[in-house]
Amino acid sequence: MNVVSYQPTPAELSYTFGGRPAVGRVQPGTIIEMSTEDCFGGRVRSVEDLPSRVCEFPYLNPVTGPFHVEGAEPGDTLALHFVAIEPARDWAVSTTFPHFGALTGTHTTAMLQPPLDEVVWLYDVDVDKGVVRYHARRSDFTVELPLDPMHGTVGVAPGASEARMTITPDAHGGNMDTPELRAGVTVYLGVNVEGGLFAIGDGHARQGHGEVCGTAVEAAMNTVVAVELIKGVSTPWPRLEDDGHLMSTGSARPLEDAYRISQHDLVTWTSELTGLDTLDAYQLVSQAGQAPVGNVCDTNYTMVAKLPKDYLGGPAVYESAHSRLRELGRRYLSER
Template identity: 35%
Template sequence: MTHHILKATKDTVHLGGFSHVLTPALTVNSGDTIEVETYSGYYVYEQAPPEFMTPEFLDICKNLPPERKIAGGPHLLTGPIYVRDAKPGDVLEVELNAIAPSLPVGFNAIRSGWGALPEKFPQPALRFIPLDLTNNIAEFPTASGIKIPLKPFFGILGVATPDASRNSIPPGAYGGNIDNRELQPGSRLFLPIFVPGALFSIGDGHAAQGDGEVNVTAIETSMNGTIKLKLRQGWNLTTPIAETPTDIITMGFGETLDAALELALKNMIEFLERFADLSPEDAYVLCSLAVNFRITQVVNSPQKGVHGMLPKSIFSQKISLSSHIS
């Protein structure tokens, strides 16, 4: 196993989407670890305070090559990372070992026509929010005494598909803009692979976010992390699934919350059939008794997200995704 460092530069990031024709920023073997740097705020940098900018980020914003501008999404992603021997039908395990903001400030933006209440809040608005990285909090509004604990995570973790240009806003079977705040250090995300090499990209750092992400954004900020990428085989995975130290998480994405919930529920039933050896009906009942279904996000049009959380503590024997697949 090798440890890599992947800095974010104009040659190692891409903007707005995913593409299988992008030149990889890094090539790794299964089991390698990567220290990865990400930047956020490409479209707001001219309005940002000095502490939000670094010379490297400014170079990206001013000199990003046209071929690394993929689609119309707002996200600046680091990658793609090519994993040797990865092929369609395999599964990519993304182990999240460390995640931390790299700057003492983030931003929140209301976008006209977006969010859960676009008619009530039609005007765009941009706020930069100081981050107290020593005490791990953000006070908002300033001087209000309201202190939000920082729980940093990467909003986007995804692989390429056969599409040459796929917008970074909607999540899907490939992962992408999941915006699931449960994916903290110590978690693992499992993604189906669609193209050779997987072509994994990461970004959209969130210092703090509520379930739903209702006004379109979290506290968006540049984020560094350490991840491990590992290939898994023999598992016909069709949609992302995750494991935290305490829960198994299934996900559903749909144009309505009802559709997203239905898919997250079906994915949880399928998990319980396969990994807990339950009948479909018993799995359905257990979901009603013990699984917590939560709104992931309602703003990544056209896909809303729901995730189901199954507590691992209810099982008498240890249950783990990693131990059940090769």
């Protein structure tokens, strides 16, 4: 088993996809143990640490990477299997952020109303019990919510010589903020530049659907990823696979366009996998498909289209990368 470990210093974190040299090179088949910082770069550590004071815009939402995958070329697909996503601290944090979130005027949904108050919530993270603990700020209400660790941000360098802030999700991945991206899931990303240059960040101890206030239960993570390269197979938008489902994502505005992209990709993918006529696939996805909401707060919104593999006869996709990586991950976990 080829295992490498990478713990970036703060100065080694990235704030864009594209426009940065790789922090390391890995062979397909490698397992990478990495640490990731939270979206505030770890600077919000108490309810007194308002992001607008302790963070330095635009240095938000840092990612670990990018990693150059040997042999990856435009037109290929990277398979990133999340073996483990484990909170690195016993606390996590969330905030309202001025002019950010779904229920407030923003930079683009420009309003004349004053911004909402900037407030920080500190969560206890109890890995053994499998919960995070919410504490109200303006009363003594408290409640435990299930721990469900995930990464908000994963992506590769975009094409066309672009470099995009990590906060932006698009066809290259980025800040999709979908709770579907948890351990046990494989993410497929189309390669746009040599080496692919993938990076990962923005761990969430858990997240509601849409991340309505703009931030989740933000947590530094110790994350293990197994990497494969599928040569000569392209991927138009990020796709996910878990043991039971195929998933397509779309990131755009307005939100119906994110829905359209994700459902369109799932329909055409279904058609390719099964030989179904496009309209037959459209019909099947219409009745059997799910649509988990990713984010409704970032610079692009994200929707996921999800289909049980059983309905398609359990097709092998991407040369069975998921089941192979899943097995590799299981071996890794049993041996560590």
